[in-house]
Amino acid sequence: MDFVNKLSPAQFLQHQLREVINLLEKQQLEKSLLERTPGEHHELLETVLRKQQESRLQDKLAELHPADIAFILESLPMDQRMLVWNAIEASHHGQVLVEVSDAVRHTLISSMESADLASVAENLDADEIADLADDLPKNAMLKILRSLNNLERKHVNDVLAYEDDQVGAFMDFGTITIRADLTLNAISDYIRNLGKLPKHTDKLFVVDHDNKVQGVLPLSRLLTHAPALTAENAMVTDFVQFEVDQEIAEASHAFERYDLISAPVVDREGRLQGRLCIDSVLDYILEENDEERLIQAGVTEEEDLFSSVWKSVQNRWPWLLINVTTAFISTRIIGFFEDAILQLVALASLMPIIAATGGNTGNQTSILIIRSLALGQITSINVGRLIRKELTLALLNGIFIGLVVGSVAFFLYRDWPLAGVMALAMLLNLLVAVVAGLAIPLLRHKFDKDPAAGASVMLTSITDAMGFFIFLGLASLFLL
Amino acid sequence: MDFVNKLSPAQFLQHQLREVINLLEKQQLEKSLLERTPGEHHELLETVLRKQQESRLQDKLAELHPADIAFILESLPMDQRMLVWNAIEASHHGQVLVEVSDAVRHTLISSMESADLASVAENLDADEIADLADDLPKNAMLKILRSLNNLERKHVNDVLAYEDDQVGAFMDFGTITIRADLTLNAISDYIRNLGKLPKHTDKLFVVDHDNKVQGVLPLSRLLTHAPALTAENAMVTDFVQFEVDQEIAEASHAFERYDLISAPVVDREGRLQGRLCIDSVLDYILEENDEERLIQAGVTEEEDLFSSVWKSVQNRWPWLLINVTTAFISTRIIGFFEDAILQLVALASLMPIIAATGGNTGNQTSILIIRSLALGQITSINVGRLIRKELTLALLNGIFIGLVVGSVAFFLYRDWPLAGVMALAMLLNLLVAVVAGLAIPLLRHKFDKDPAAGASVMLTSITDAMGFFIFLGLASLFLL
Structure with a gap:
């Protein structure tokens, strides 16, 4: 690392990235120039040129820390990424693979031949080999295990024996x-x-x-x-x-x-x-x-900035489909009240406010709960007090926001009963939102599930559906 | 720390918390028993009892690490928290204040008298004193500075001279x-x-x-x-x-x-x-x-689990109000199309799907961009490719989700033109969502603002408003 020229670590990285890209572009340029230069020595020239280019890139990469090379690989689109990868000395491949993000590691490993894969572990510690094990093809992993001595093999197997979330999976063996x-x-x-x-x-x-x-x-x-x-x-x-x-x-x-x-x-x-x-x-x-x-x-897996469009699509569709499905539930609730909307069309304009504000409040509550659960601060001892506090808060918020929203509704439509229904619906939906915002993470936690996963999507579905139902239901009761 | 009894660190903490709460409850019980026992020696008894109780709690706390005491304080409601705080030896107050979360620190400091505040720095290093400086009253801070020797005072002032996000604000002086x-x-x-x-x-x-x-x-x-x-x-x-x-x-x-x-x-x-x-x-x-x-x-500041309801209300209203305001913009857009809704009431049922799915897609894009910005992976060199990729993705997603949504709309209403408008509106709104999901964090980053702050609220406002506008607008053009 050369920080002597007064670059900060981030500037240093950007500088290295730029240099590598310059090399790659120069390479591209020279290649296209060569292609336009016909002649008898064409092939010879090409070989010489490629050798030269490769050694320039290799020299550049040889002086970089594996973590920095990982950063450069992650920042490059697929074609350039492969050029850089192949210019890294094979004995350093392992160290770079350990540093690189999961998504990029997949792209790199799938490009490697099995002989190269087996030698990837050469300069790695047991815990690093174990880190790679999930992503390596079975064959390569078996070859690697066979190449280790007894103690190393035991260490790799030790680490692999534990679940992803257990301390054993994260330990190393540098004990003295x-x-x-x-x-x-x-x-x-x-x-x-x-x-x-x-x-x-x-x-x-x-x-x-x-x-x-x-x-x-x-x-x-x-x-x-x-x-x-x-x-x-x-x-x-x-x-x-x-x-x-x-x-x-x-x-x-x-x-x-x-x-x-x-x-x-x-x-x-x-x-x-x-x-x-x-x-x-x-x-x-x-x-x-x-x-x-x-x-x-709602992004299921880590996604590489430049992973193929097709992979990204697969990655993002599941949650989108869940979202579309839950949105259709809201649709059916509104559909049930279409007569009411025909009689008082203002309902159609006003109903999204009730739903959206509910979602926002519920999210505030659930984020605070998820966070406190993560910090281990919620115990059976204090959970009762906490629920009381959040409900009180929702009541106050509901009254306040209800009044604001009711007033604006009156200002828009000059209709006191409508404004009243609006305010009441807001209050009730905020209570629903807080109950959902408390219940979803607390229940998921109780059943040993990650309290955060999908919390936001579930919550918004509930506050949307209930928001429409409460508002249109109250309107049918009191206004029509 | 007594990990000898085979408790894991988290079990150890919960165990300590329970023990402290037991002591507090015992204290409460004894007090109420005493109040029901009239007699001539009442006052004397009370004094003796209080002394005894205090020393029990003090002994318990004296054996705990400041970080563990901080955890216990954070997990207790206000009244019990103050009992524990007052049972901590004064010379340890500083260390606990350094460990405790911002919100809880405020409650503790505001309960202390200025004489105690001035002695809080006794066992602290310069960088720790600087950490507390923001939260201490000016008078106390001046007293503390005066009590330091020249070098210490210089160190505290050094740290305080830097912005919250600069390395200087985080340095300590344990250099050899x-x-x-x-x-x-x-x-x-x-x-x-x-x-x-x-x-x-x-x-x-x-x-x-x-x-x-x-x-x-x-x-x-x-x-x-x-x-x-x-x-x-x-x-x-x-x-x-x-x-x-x-x-x-x-x-x-x-x-x-x-x-x-x-x-x-x-x-x-x-x-x-x-x-x-x-x-x-x-x-x-x-x-x-x-x-x-x-x-x-949309929670503006760190919030203590047990901070007063009134403080929590203040903390959460700003974003809620912003949310209500932007929701009203959607209301006005829908209001503009009320005639269309009266002619085809199915529009009212279907419009929330367009809006909600747009919000979800936009969030996926913006989170990925915010993340890559944080990792320093987005540069002027690759941003063009990235935008192209996300737009292609949005096009594919839009066509796919559009077809799904259009089909369901046809299934519900048996109306081909309506289904077509639905599909087209979905496609267009997903494109809007991705453009917004790219533009908001990238522009905020360009102008040196935190790309994440409020991204979700802004984005949802845009996808809601544009979703309603596109869908109802297309419907007015083609269906009526």
Whole structure:
């Protein structure tokens, strides 16, 4: 990385992206020039030129961090992406695949031949290989497993044994363990002999003969405490450890709360299995947020900016169809009241306000509940108070917005009864909205489903349908 | 922290919360029992009892991590929250205030007397004091500043000098600097003499006489390289540093991309000012995601689960009113076509489908764009291709969904021209939706505004209004 020229990291990335694109465009230009130059040495010329172009691109990419190459690949349309991918040294393919987004990884892997795929794991750690396992073809994965030594293979299988949302699936094996009776001096010598510490090593794990973690020895203590002390006397015994089958969401909260860099991961019997590090936690948090946002908007899977139109269509249709279906329910409710609309056509104009405002209020409530559920702040103890508060709020909002809307309706149509029906319908639909906004995430949570998934679509369906029903129903009762 | 009893971090927290609530309820019970026991020693009894109760709660809280106390405070309704708050030792108030959410912090600070506020900073670092500065009354803040020594005061003012979204506002001052000509041996001695390393120290900063950072020395190198080497020979020169006025969002991407724990923060001339650590970056990321989610749902500010109903009302009205206003625009468009509806009442039933589906499609597009903008993946180079792709997608979706909706409309009303108008209106509104879904975030980004804020509300207004207009307009042209 060359930050010497005073580029900020983002400018640096944009700069690299531009340089790569320039190379690609130059390549394109030279190629088309060559095609227009006939002559006897044409083929030779072409070979020389291609060699030259390839080495320019290769040199450029060789100096970049895998994460930066991943960014460039994600920012390029498919044809250019493949040119860049093929210019990356094969031994770096694995590292780039680990960094790249899921959708782009699919496009890259599907372009690779099985021989290349099998060698992808060469420079990867066990946990990184496990990360790729889902996306690799079975054959390639088997070949890779066969190429590993026993310990590595065990580690890969360990990680693969856990569910996507369990701590075990996120652990790595860069643990350094020591015995409690070693002096800090001896530990320093031991580390010096190792020659290298795994990334993110901020503490050593003190284990007993059963491989149970008795304490952790932060590097800072190793550096500041008296060298003659034993690990037992210098270690921290009041530390956080995670079990392999705990939820990663929970672990990520603990990382944030206690400002952790790494923590031991143990099995049910308390035996050390690996460690969880802040980089995995951060990746999880970012991915999780991303996914949730997409799910709420009705995009089923991560979508690559330049994935084919056909793939994007498939990705977005499911929710659109659900949306169209629920919209038809509203249609049928309105259809039921067509006579009322014929008698008082103003109803048709006014009904969307009731529906839209209900949706908005319900969303406010449900987002707050989803958020508090995610933070673990809603318990059986306080949920009653919370419901009372939201209902009171809905009542106040309903009265206020009802009055506003009623007044405007009167201003438009000079019809007191109509204005009254409008205000009452608004109040009732806001109550419906808040009940739905509370009930959907709380019930989904109770039944161990993701409280956020589809919340917005379900909620809007309910507030739309009920909004039309309440408004047109009240109008039929009182106005006709 | 007592994780020995095999509780996971989340179970541990819930357990602590329950214990605190039990104490509070016991307190309440004893108090009401006492009130029903008249007698001459009543006052004395009451005093003794209160003392006892207070010490029980104090003991319980004294053993908890400030972040855990923060969680408990956030989970309690106002009256119980104040009881707990007052049972926390005053010297820990500052640490808890730093950990607690913004909304809860406001309630706590507003309950404190100015003398207590001034002593809140006692156990805090400069960057933590700066974090609280916004929420503290001016008087208290002035008192705190006066109580600091010169260096601390400079540090607090340094942090306060930067905007909320700049790296400088997130830096701390736990930097350990060394000269390039020191041997690793000498550095080890120096650290041992310090006796303690600041939290999150994973590297030392090698600076020259101008305080410019020449390289960084990871602790792992200090521990593994030959003690006789000088810092100059052992240090990493290819490192990431940030400038004080860079955007924190950009820095957080770099932390993720390069798996950083800490990094030097320098001024424009490259002189070391402080450091940025992963815990601040993580806090920023979590807060940012939270805020964005709330903003999209139309909740203006962070809202405390138990903030007063009145505060919540104020918080949610602004967006609700905007929503009602834009809904009235749709009303006026429908009102304009009331004659058409009277002639063909089916229009009133069918129009909400066009509007709702448009909103959904537009949201899908805008979320993907907002996300890619946040990741820095949209550049002037690829934006053209992207727009073409989304438009093609909208065309395909429009044709497909249009056919579905047209067919159902025919099934319901047995009216071919009506079905045709329905299908065409759907297609056109989906195109409108995608254009709006692209334009709103891209334009807001171009003018340096947050592309996400209010995107959903604006978008839905446009797709609603245009949906009604297109559908009713086409119907007037072709059906009447």
